[in-house]
Structure formats: structure tokens, C-alpha cells
Amino acid sequence: EDKVVQSPLSLVVHEGDTVTLNCSYEVTNFRSLLWYKQEKKAPTFLFMLTSSGIEKKSGRLSSILDKKELFSILNITATQTGDSAIYLCAVEAGLGFGNEKLTFGTGTRLTIIP
């Protein structure tokens, strides 16, 4: 059974701090790893990672994948109160060319204190 584990489960930091969120996975036939931000109900897409060692960056957020050690990290620098959210990691796995379901971790709840 595919498994995705995120840590920490919860994190509280002060505005301006840098945070690192972790995601490890055990899946058969890995295809991609995705990060989403969930503030209320709708998870919003942040990154998709398919190749090891290539950093994806968007503003203060960045992410990298290690397919040998089976993990990914999401970094947020100079955090702001608007970064407070649940960050979800998900993995897509499968053999076929077609689309596959996502397996999610339980998420990391990030709280930024002003």
C-alpha cells in the first residue's frame, strides 16, 4: 500500500523565520510528488516534482525531491502570516500512461505568529 508521511504535524514560528517541511514516501512505481497549500477547504497547487535534485522555486517557497532517499522538503523563507495553512504532500504512482490517483500525507499545520 502506498504511504506518505509528513513531519512535523504542526509547527508554530514567528514571522520572518524560515521553515522546512518534510515529506517521505513509500510507493510502487513513483511518478511525481506534489505540494499543496490548504487554507480553508480547497488545496491549492504549489509544486510538482518528478526529478531528483532539481529545485523548484516560487517566490519565497522552494522544494526539492530526493528519489534515492524517498523524500521531499518544502522550504519557506521570510515567513508571513499569510503562509499560515496546512501544507499537504501527495504522491502520484502507477505504471500506465494515464492519470493516477494521489496518495496524501496528513499534512503539516503551519502557524505564523506576527
Place this chain on the structure above:
Amino acid sequence: GAGVSQTPSNKVTEKGKYVELRCDPISGHTALYWYRQSLGQGPEFLIYFQGTGAADDSGLPNDRFFAVRPEGSVSTLKIQRTERGDSAVYLCASSSGRGGTDTQYFGPGTRLTVL
């Protein structure tokens, strides 16, 4: 539309009743997914449509749950004889359906509460 939309945003029902939840995917997206998210958990896969057909329904918990997508666009998730344990946020996502590395975009969800 610009994004995935879901209706209703909230649904409160009594145990034993029947409910329908609707999802309208991003225009042109052929792949549509339903997930269920319980409090404190990540979303869990229920069913995936490619066009009108259910390509993978392995996540449906039991035969009280059923989903359709008759014209390959809007989908309806149907739950019969609801139970308190069905209370959760039901999320819908869509993607282009071209396979490979294809991003899923989520709607705002329907919060279902079974009393």
C-alpha cells in the same frame, strides 16, 4: 469556468438520508477525481473518471457510494443511507487527462455533516 466548482458548499443531513454532491470541473479537463477529507487527515481517494467512465473506483468505501459523469463534464457523487461516519469534506479535482505528469486542481469542497 476558471476553476473547479462544487455545490453545495455545506450540506447537513440526517442519518439514513440520501445526498448528492456536484462537481463542475475546469473547462476542457477530461479527468475528474473525488476525494474525502476527514478532520485532521489528508484527502483520501474515492474515484477517478476519464471522460464518462470510471477508470478507478477502488477508493469507494462501500456500495452506498456511487458517482456518475454522464456527459464527461459535471460529476455527481451520490451517497445512500448516510451514516454519521460519512461526515467529512468531499473534494473534487480535475486535470487535463493527457496523462504523464498532469496536475490535479481542486475545488473548494462540500462539507457534509450527518446528524
